[in-house]
Amino acid sequence: MSAVPQSRSWPEEGVTRVPYWVYQDEEIYRREQERIFRGATWNFLGLEAELPNPGDFKTTFVGEMPVVVTRGARGELRCFENRCAHRGSLLCLKDCGNAKEFACVYHNWTYDLEGNLTGVAFRRGIQGKGGMPADAKPESQAPRRLRVESFCGLMFGTLSEAAPPVEKYLGPDVAAKVRRVMKEPVKILGGYSQVFPNNWKLYMDNVKDTYHASLLHLFFATFRLNRLEQKGGVIVGGDGGSHVSFTMMKTDTRAQEYEKAGVRSAKGGLALEAPQVIESVDEIGDGITLQILAVFPGFILQQIMNSLAVRVMLPKGVGRCELVWTCFGYASDDAKMTELRLKQSNLIGPAGYISMEDGAATSFVQRGVAGAPLQASFVEMGGRGVGSDESRVNETSVRGMWQAYRKHMGL
Numbered sequence: 001m002s003a004v005p006q007s008r009s010w011p012e013e014g015v016t017r018v019p020y021w022v023y024q025d026e027e028i029y030r031r032e033q034e035r036i037f038r039g040a041t042w043n044f045l046g047l048e049a050e051l052p053n054p055g056d057f058k059t060t061f062v063g064e065m066p067v068v069v070t071r072g073a074r075g076e077l078r079c080f081e082n083r084c085a086h087r088g089s090l091l092c093l094k095d096c097g098n099a100k101e102f103a104c105v106y107h108n109w110t111y112d113l114e115g116n117l118t119g120v121a122f123r124r125g126i127q128g129k130g131g132m133p134a135d136a137k138p139e140s141q142a143p144r145r146l147r148v149e150s151f152c153g154l155m156f157g158t159l160s161e162a163a164p165p166v167e168k169y170l171g172p173d174v175a176a177k178v179r180r181v182m183k184e185p186v187k188i189l190g191g192y193s194q195v196f197p198n199n200w201k202l203y204m205d206n207v208k209d210t211y212h213a214s215l216l217h218l219f220f221a222t223f224r225l226n227r228l229e230q231k232g233g234v235i236v237g238g239d240g241g242s243h244v245s246f247t248m249m250k251t252d253t254r255a256q257e258y259e260k261a262g263v264r265s266a267k268g269g270l271a272l273e274a275p276q277v278i279e280s281v282d283e284i285g286d287g288i289t290l291q292i293l294a295v296f297p298g299f300i301l302q303q304i305m306n307s308l309a310v311r312v313m314l315p316k317g318v319g320r321c322e323l324v325w326t327c328f329g330y331a332s333d334d335a336k337m338t339e340l341r342l343k344q345s346n347l348i349g350p351a352g353y354i355s356m357e358d359g360a361a362t363s364f365v366q367r368g369v370a371g372a373p374l375q376a377s378f379v380e381m382g383g384r385g386v387g388s389d390e391s392r393v394n395e396t397s398v399r400g401m402w403q404a405y406r407k408h409m410g411l
């Protein structure tokens with residue numbers, strides 16, 4: 001286990017302070033890979049709907065570790081490291097497809113859909129010459145297998161035997177909100193991927209941060225999709241690492257809190273030329289127009305009106321990460337509903353009206369703290385504890401994430 005330098009001790013104030021070395025330190029980054037991503041956490045692998053048929057596969061990552069996810073002949077889901085037993089090449093180079101087996105391009109060793117090594121080219125040599133010793137055990141270096149669990153059609157994987165079942169990991173309140181969105185079979189509509197010039201945790205604590213949404217994202221407050229005076233709340237679950245925040249837009253009192261506070265998002269007196277971009281239907285029937293749910297370390301489930309998506313955060317080095325979005329609808333949607341979802345997808349993704357600023361803000365932090373590894377952020381909105389709350393003028397879920405982080409990291 002990698003050691004953490006002495007100077008890297010957490011501020012005594014606890015989760016109300018996040019020391020900036022967590023976003024900068026190579027040693028911390030390596031420890032995260034080992035203790036978080038290859039440790040006792042559940043990592044999002046994709047939607048089951050991405051693998052509808054036997055033999056379907058996709059490749060993705062658990063932290064930096066490349067993995068292959070497959071559906072076997074009897075519908076079972078498997079996940080194994082995308083690393084050839086021979087000399088370590090990726091054994092599958094495609095993003096997705098359908099296969100009976102995988103053959104590593106380097107020297108043609110082959111694998112079945114469970115990741116078992118099934119063939120070694122020229123194992124016995126050619127014409128009695130060359131080949132491997134009779135007692136060689138190349139499968140001793142076989143790709144590691146992950147435990148896979150599907151919860152409501154969401155596939156998660158872990159290398160750890162210690163991770164509790166996914167539902168328990170989420171906590172009952174967060175699990176209920178997953179069920180709320182994943183209420184019926186889904187169909188994939190498309191996706192985006194974007195690279196951020198900042199540490200992966202800056203994006204995750206941005207997602208957990210209910211306070212920024214209507215202040216940073218001008219579109220939200222200007223067109224009253226999300227204002228903090230609207231009814232809503234935040235639920236923190238599991239060991240603090242999972243959360244849900246929600247807003248009920250139709251409870252808007254037309255209060256002028258933002259105008260009175262003079263915040264940037266209340267200026268301008270703008271109106272939409274094409275208001276149909278924010279037209280929505282209450283398809284779940286509970287008045288919740290916006291629900292953002294995140295699960296430590298890197299999974300996000302989003303309902304922004306009728307725009308549904310999953311996102312997964314993939315670390316790519318200390319100061320770089322990739323966010324992969326998959327937009328979906330329900331299998332039962334008619335063409336009109338699909339069109340509505342696609343129209344609303346203008347709101348999200350790398351250039352979305354209400355999400356484009358996130359990548360900027362998180363990289364502003366990475367740049368802002370460049371000379372301050374021993375300083376810390378100040379996270380006391382809504383108090384100093386971790387728990388659910390009715391107010392979203394609150395950083396409770398941010399503190400929850402750092403509580404989980406510290407536990408996994410032993411910091």
Ligand code: FES
Nearest residue numbers: 084086087104107
């Ligand atoms: S590295 Fe895969 S077959 Fe050699």
Ligand SMILES: [Fe+2]
Nearest residue numbers: 206213355358
């Ligand atoms: Fe945001």
